[in-house]
Amino acid sequence: QQQVKQSPQSLIVQKGGIPIINCAYENTAFDYFPWYQQFPGKGPALLIAIRPDVSEKKEGRFTISFNKSAKQFSLHIMDSQPGDSATYFCAAGPRDTGNQFYFGTGTSLTVIP
């Protein structure tokens, strides 16, 4: 059973657009929600993370929105650039298991110049 469901599978936007990637989870014990960015041939890089005590977190052009009641969270990329073209993974996990995360299936983002 997929612990974290991610959509869409792929996304194409024009430069300057705002791609949105959505994730949903079922386990109410999850209380840490990171997003990772992965370029081809590289390991995933931690982009931004949120905890359920806040509904939104911004870091630069990246924003996480979190809806605890709906058990959903999403990544928004403001003013997207061709360099943002990568695969994005959401993850979730309970902090008391010591960083054991469950990953979404990934979204391949292409930003067209």
Added chain:
Amino acid sequence: SAVISQKPSRDICQRGTSLTIQCQVDSQVTMMFWYRQQPGQSLTLIATANQGSEATYESGFVIDKFPISRPNLTFSTLTVSNMSPEDSSIYLCSVGTEDYEQYFGPGTRLTVT
């Protein structure tokens, strides 16, 4: 954050042989993990590498196939034993921090012929 290196970065191996992948971190960490990422797919946790004790394996992964060592707080190895083409994948080590952040190494790309 932590700087993580993996060796080898890639390898092509014959069916039935074994490969040991090394993971080195630039600082002492409590939590180390090994993941598998099949081409174009998400990340699947293989096991948690415990320092001074046997690794904790996820469902579907067994010690005889994926023996793990963790001799100290900065180093771990994963061996892929008796390889078959189905083991062709990217193997990633990661480390967890006390802030529940998780950082990944660059990965080892394994091809089994």
